[in-house]
Amino acid sequence: xxxxxxxxxxxxxxLLLADPRSAxxxxxxAVALCGGAGALAATLSETFIPxxxxxxxxxxxxxTLYSVQAAASLTSYYGLPYFFLLxxxxxxxxRLQGVLRWSIPLLLLLPVAYCLAFTPPxxxxxxxxxxxxxxxxVPYFLLAAVIVLFKKTGYRSLSHTHWTICxxxxxxxxxxxxxxxxxxxxxxxxxxxxNVWFVGIGVAVFLIGLFTYGFLGMRLLVDRRRLDSTLRAxxxxxxxxxxxxxNDVGKMRLFTEKMxxxxxxxxxxxxxxxxxxxxxxxxxxxEMISRVHRRTExxxxxxxxxRLDELVRETIKPLVPRLGQVRLELDLxxxxxxxxDPAQTGEALGNVVSNALExxxxxxVLVVALKEGKRELTLEVRDSGPGMSRAQAVRALEPFYTTxxxxxxFGLGLPYAYHVVRKHGGALHLRSKAGEGTSVYMxxxxxxxxxxxxxxxxxxxxxxxxxxxxxxxxxxx
Numbered sequence: 023x024x025x026x027x028x029x030x031x032x033x034x035x036x037l038l039l040a041d042p043r044s045a046x047x048x049x050x051x052a053v054a055l056c057g058g059a060g061a062l063a064a065t066l067s068e069t070f071i072p073x074x075x076x077x078x079x080x081x082x083x084x085x086t087l088y089s090v091q092a093a094a095s096l097t098s099y100y101g102l103p104y105f106f107l108l109x110x111x112x113x114x115x116x117r118l119q120g121v122l123r124w125s126i127p128l129l130l131l132l133p134v135a136y137c138l139a140f141t142p143p144x145x146x147x148x149x150x151x152x153x154x155x156x157x158x159x160v161p162y163f164l165l166a167a168v169i170v171l172f173k174k175t176g177y178r179s180l181s182h183t184h185w186t187i188c189x190x191x192x193x194x195x196x197x198x199x200x201x202x203x204x205x206x207x208x209x210x211x212x213x214x215x216x217n218v219w220f221v222g223i224g225v226a227v228f229l230i231g232l233f234t235y236g237f238l239g240m241r242l243l244v245d246r247r248r249l250d251s252t253l254r255a256x257x258x259x260x261x262x263x264x265x266x267x268x269n270d271v272g273k274m275r276l277f278t279e280k281m282x283x284x285x286x287x288x289x290x291x292x293x294x295x296x297x298x299x300x301x302x303x304x305x306x307x308x309e310m311i312s313r314v315h316r317r318t319e320x321x322x323x324x325x326x327x328x329r330l331d332e333l334v335r336e337t338i339k340p341l342v343p344r345l346g347q348v349r350l351e352l353d354l355x356x357x358x359x360x361x362x363d364p365a366q367t368g369e370a371l372g373n374v375v376s377n378a379l380e381x382x383x384x385x386x387v388l389v390v391a392l393k394e395g396k397r398e399l400t401l402e403v404r405d406s407g408p409g410m411s412r413a414q415a416v417r418a419l420e421p422f423y424t425t426x427x428x429x430x431x432f433g434l435g436l437p438y439a440y441h442v443v444r445k446h447g448g449a450l451h452l453r454s455k456a457g458e459g460t461s462v463y464m465x466x467x468x469x470x471x472x473x474x475x476x477x478x479x480x481x482x483x484x485x486x487x488x489x490x491x492x493x494x495x496x497x498x499x
Contacts, residue, residue, distance in 0.1 A: 060098030
């Protein structure tokens, strides 16, 4: 049980440090803390208290540890089903208004309060009244499991994370329900000893998922911080480089102009031609570094009220001549108005679509979709190109990384798109597999971009206009 205690509290700490503002992380952390509290009670009961009683007799210390054991045991038995249900309600959120937002957690506490007030106090053999607690704890567990299991992930890039959560959390918690609540209510006591195996498997799945697909945004958080720090370093470096090259190129242009004027006045056509080549090269260098600098500089977002589906169509239209034999499929949720920067967002989407067209090399299917979720709007660009290996996909958002080889490109299209979406408070996800194409998801939280469904407003005005026309027609008739 010492392993279970340490492992579960370590998981709780990781969850809290990953994103303390997330209600999902906080509540799942509470679930792990409650499970660890039960393991702490067992460790005190079986290891520490017997050791002190036999080798270091101290009545006061034994009584203190016994009180800690009782508190930890009750926290585990009553807190585990309660916080697991709260976690499920946060993981698959239900929009609650007004008094319901704080009253539901309080209502769910009523069985706990009743058991604490009206059932026999804690003892080591029967820490709780299992025959009573099982009637509300088991429904809490089962309802929470159903809510978590049937959550819709919204877009495919999160499906791996969702199933990792299901595999790490649900079997562990449900087996704890059987061993710690159901079987003791039938007279089979101290079955919690077998929870150690299921907790071990759950922690292993948690760690594997954490380093493979991410867990409740933790890998995403690490990747995001790494990319943000890389972009800041690149921004500083290119700014210095841009300034230095701009000054030196300016000097080159000034002196070559003087030399060119002298060559023309002295009738030296070959020297004039050579100086023209030098001037063109200097202009090319200036343009190259300016393009890099524009893509990596700290973006200034200028939000405007934009209809997102129209922005997508306007962005795609200039790229249509490049389609060749590529079949373009648009699947756009209509009517969503957002406060976003249309120039930056359109440029970012154009970069992603251009990458997809280059990857398909004139053949295949390109899908551009705008999907609406409960809390976010997602722009998806999916191509049927060759895709990327896992190693390439991991590095795809790094500045200057490109898979185009000698075909050109700075490797700044995806990092720029990532930067734009992050400036809008959103996230960019990439999913790719060799031989199966690539999908890029630009996710905009509705709250941050103040998204409003304009179709409902237009449909209301249309219905009013129609009813007004009918009324005027009848009056004329």
